[in-house]
Amino acid sequence: MHNSLEELNWKHVDIGKEFRRTAKLKEFKIEDFGSIPNPLLRQIDSKIEHHFETETDIIWDGRLA
8 A cells, every 4th residue: 555745744845946936036047057156155065964964754756865
């Protein structure tokens, strides 16, 4: 029997969405990903890493995850 994330009370995190959301907040187009400053990329990485280390019951979904 397959359980849904809701039934399991698990959270789904789309890492790509997180990158796009943060880029938008910082007024960068995700299409211009190569021009996003390295410090901003590291900020996004750190935020995701913090969630990864401190939260449980999460499905991480991303190209490089």
